[in-house]
Amino acid sequence: MLEIDLDAIAANWRLLRDRHGPDRATAGVLKADGYGLGAVAVAKRLHAEGCRHFFTAHLMEAVEIRPLLPDSMLCVLHGLGPGEEETFILHDIAPALGTLGEIEAWAAAARARGRRLPALLHIDTGMNRTGLSPVELERLTARAELLAPLDILFVMTHLVAADTPGAPMNAIQAEVFAAAAARFPGTRRSFANSSGIFLGPRFASDLARPGAALYGVNPTPGDANPMAPVARLRARIMQLRDVPAGEGVGYDHQWISPRPSRIATLPVGYADGYHRVLGDRAEVGLGGQLCPVVGRVSMDLITIDVTDCPAAAIGDWCEVIGPAVPVERLATLAGTNAYEVLTSLGRRFHRRYLGA
């Protein structure tokens, strides 16, 4: 059972908003189905809290949540794809334009309809991934009339290493962005992601775009997590067995019982986003204790050693992710980040939204 605490998401959004500055806007990033936790439920709740700016990655993600977000800006970070103009216009969605080609196509759509169309202008300040390159920005400046039929709501950029406060790229990007944004006088700016909000006043802007921190991921790795925990994944013990010393458990008998052991089987596996590499590495919480995951992670099952938890019984709830086993810990053990753990969580769990 995946429990998602919408009250905690709302509290996290308010904390980020206050930290960014109460007279500045703070958006909600809902890409990848709200970082795996459910974009629809999160969109509704953030809107009720007063959030009025939202981002998804894909157009179809935005179309799904558009009806839940009246009087709000909804922006697609991937920008305008070929032939998508009609869908953007129909649903009043703003693309984050990141190439001259997109700008030309969106401006042509505006002229053809005789109306102004909303957009964000995405400027690449060092990521070398999306957004206008310095060369394209130069070309755009020479053809400023291209933007005439568009309402540029924000110029935006994205930080390369915001979660590493000492990274030299942060200051470089702040400088490059300030210079680039100055080419669009009077246009509002959008800069920080979750971690960027904690980097200091240089990274504040008219609109911050936090994602991960809303969902409880620590935006200040190395320091205590200021965010409230949001997701709790629990599973019941399906089976219990006594395994004599010297016998193997699970595929390939990767784990051999070093002593007479009590093994519990839980219905969670790598198909649910419990990464296979976590076998023989992670733990699961049970009755205030941590029980090691032993043997290989199967597609739909894990086995845990409950020898030192003599009260363990079939039907007992174990905590796979939660206060006892933070997402960050699983991420470290799996050699990834908390974002990937959350967005990998499978769709098979029964989901319960608290505070809905």
Ligand SMILES: *Cc1c(COP(=O)(O)O)cnc(C)c1O
């Ligand atoms: C994902 C993303 C965000 C949110 O980043 P977090 O680190 O999750 O806060 C903001 N802006 C852009 C362009 C993104 O792709």
